[in-house]
């Protein structure tokens with residue numbers, strides 16, 4: 001909880017105002033039983049006052065009470081509600097900002113190991129639970145505790161023995177609630193953990209709704225959901241039972257407490273050790289005591305859930321991405337010489353290496369291609385170059401400096417990436433292209449789109465570049481998406497262009513045109529590409545044929561053909577049309 005303190009400290013002014021408001025709002029009504037005692041003992045039963053004097057006193061009391069309630073209590077209620085709500089809200093807002101910022105610092109490994117729904121739970125569910133915690137702890141528990149102490153204090157002035165009896169009965173209620181809350185916390189943690197699993201499942205099924213339809217697997221999805229819901233229900237049932245046991249024990253005790261106290265108090269009245277007015281006031285206070293006790297006990301679930309949620313949020317905020325800037329990271333100013341893989345080996349986990357002692361040098365301004373069997377490790381090589389993962393052994397160097405020594409932002413600023421499955425945001429085409437250069441003019445955006453042969457299809461849309469393309473660009477075809485992604489890279493104009501099956505979704509004619517554009521831009525840039533359709537890499541200065549994480553052949557297209565090896569065989573088979581563009585199926 002120490003991590004939580006800075007968030008609370010930031011809102012201290014609002015909390016103090018809210019606390020002051022709460023004090024007035026709660027303590028003023030507590031004076032009412034004392035006024036009642038005065039009316040019974042000192043006014044109504046006092047023979048020294050005439051009837052008209054009593055009426056005058058009552059009127060005076062009524063006016064004072066009305067003034068206190070209207071002028072102090074009502075505005076203080078407003079101050080309490082507004083300030084505490086605002087302070088809690090600010091904390092929620094800051095937690096959300098920090099969780100969101102954290103998501104951006106996480107590396108590819110984290111995203112590969114966790115579902116987006118699970119991560120989303122931190123942002124929505126857990127933070128909402130934390131709100132429940134704050135409302136309970138900062139708005140209610142402390143003031144209820146003060147009210148309880150105050151009530152007990154006043155009761156003690158009326159009759160100490162009766163007060164001790166009431167405190168004993170209330171203490172027993174707390175003890176019960178505390179004992180049960182330990183179990184409750186454990187079941188809450190299990191329930192919340194499972195809720196993120198459930199949310200991961202649902203998010204994934206929403207994203208894959210179309211695939212489910214395609215494979216007619218809706219029924220299977222429903223059964224899987226039923227299984228998850230059943231498991232979740234078992235956990236919530238356990239929690240509900242614990243809560244029910246706590247409340248039934250505590251509420252029964254709370255209900256009979258005033259009765260026990262009044263019975264005992266009546267004995268004191270019979271023996272003249274307590275006045276009737278004091279007993280009535282005492283009864284009113286015992287009743288007032290029940291409200292904070294019930295509130296405190298009922299706050300247990302919210303506090304428990306909230307503290308588990310806060311724990312989960314701070315555990316998430318504490319995650320350290322493996323890939324991050326060194327403290328003394330330098331800026332990559334430009335790519336001026338070469339990129340070098342120096343005996344690089346890499347494994348995604350403890351299993352076998354996916355890349356094995358790879359050594360290649362990619363010179364500035366040239367075009368390189370990686371081809372080969374599916375699963376051979378081509379995309380992994382690009383991931384290592386983009387520093388999505390770090391090499392397990394060996395190093396990747398740009399201009400003889402290990403890429404781990406560059407700041408990640410400067411490294412990636414020099415790269416433009418187009419993949420087979422490009423992520424587009426649910427905004428307009430123009431905004432999606434502009435992401436690459438926020439201050440780009442409309443003319444620059446159109447020029448980039450023209451280079452990517454995207455301008456024609458965009459212009460034909462009813463509102464052209466302002467067309468909203470839906471979540472992940474769902475309203476565009478695969479080829480259109482690739483062209484928008486290419487336009488983005490052309491606009492960014494980076495020194496290193498990385499293309500992972502970047503034109504695979506284009507028809508032959510469009511692919512030829514886009515390839516010409518890439519070749520044109522490739523004259524000034526370093527281009528590293530992966531392609532299964534070998535016809536798209538023939539112009540590369542050097543082609544590396546990758547198999548099981550190793551280079552098995554390398555050279556220009558013509559050199560490789562002359563080697564009469566794997567590449568030549570693949571090329572002939574593709575040309576002969578015996579296979580489509582997917583090497584995976586050929587190998």
Ligand SMILES: Nc1ncnc2c1ncn2[C@@H]1O[C@H](COP(=O)(O)OP(=O)(O)OP(=O)(O)O)[C@@H](O)[C@H]1O
Nearest residue numbers: 112348349354373374375376377378379380381584
């Ligand atoms: N995030 C990951 N976690 C674990 N293993 C992975 C991960 N990504 C890829 N792999 C594994 O690494 C190996 C190489 O994958 P990679 O994507 O680099 O191959 P590729 O040559 O690009 O294949 P393709 O041509 O089919 O795209 C494969 O066996 C794959 O299953």
